[in-house]
Amino acid sequence: MDNNQGLIGMALGSWLVAAAAGALVAILLWVLGSWSFMQGAFMGFVVFAVLGAVVSWIMTRPLPAPQGRTPAAVDKPAPAAAPKAVPKAAPTATAAASIEPKVKPTTRLPGQEDLAARKGSWKYEGAAEAKPAPKKKAPAKKAAPTAASGDRPAGFSDAAREGVADDLKLISGVGPKLEETLNSLGIWHFDQVAGLKKKDIAWVDERLRFKGRIERDDWVGQAKTLAKGGETEASKKKRKS
Structure with a gap:
């Protein structure tokens, strides 16, 4: 029902x-x-x-019953078989005999106690565990000679006097990049620019990206003014800013 x-x-x-x-x-x-x-x-x-x-x-739709079994057989699980007791095996005479040493020494050998006290694990180190050969360090690269070294004019130097360089950007036409180039050539101060001769100007001009800037912007005249404490257009703009 x-x-x-x-x-x-x-x-x-x-x-x-x-x-x-x-x-x-x-x-x-x-x-x-x-x-x-x-x-x-x-x-x-x-x-x-x-x-x-x-x-x-x-x-x-009714569900089909499992093949070969009735619904009563499905509902009632089969009783589990009781586990059989496994008898413990008695110790054999061979096992008992292996416990006791077969030969008992009558006298103690010299150095036996010293050898018995030395305990540790020994490990065979074959050729497979050899340490790898140290890598060879690549030779250090030599610094390439700068444009300032070589046949540069007299009066150019590798560093500024007393470690303090003049602000060459006060010369109109000289920017930060051009100032670094002049320093690499050995020009650090206004008096160096003011003392440039024609051959010095030609030497520096060959190493600049824009040719003729020294004479076109009158670097020598501006440098003489700055060396005496005067002002240029670039210095005036910097002072006003």
Whole structure:
């Protein structure tokens, strides 16, 4: 009786689910699909009939019993067999004999106690465990000679006097990059620029990116003014800023 009531309840629930799905499909077709009332109702009824039949058949179908066994046999598990007691084996005479030493020394050998006190683990180190050969260090690269070293004019130096260089950027036409280039050539002070001769100007001009800047911007004249404490256009702009 209980089984029949359960099947009826599942079938009724399946048809209710199908009815809800059909109603939802009809409403969506009316609202979103712009279908007419009759078209939406017909499609909802089709969904209700098909879905209700399929779900009801799936929910109320009886499950097959396992082959070769009855439902009673499935419900009642077979009793587990009691474990058999395994008798303990008695110690044999051979095992007892192996415990005791076969030969007992009558006298102690010289150095026996010293050898017995020395305990440790020994390990054979073969050729496979040899330490790898140290890697050879690459020779240090020699510093390339700068443009200032060599046939540079007299009066050029590797460093500024007393470690303090003049601000060559006060010369109009000299920027930070050009100042670094002049320092690498050995020019650090205004008096060095003011004392440039034609051959010195030609030597420096060959090593500049823009040729003719020294004479075009009158570096020598500006440097003489700055060396005497005067001002140039670049120094005035810097002072105002």
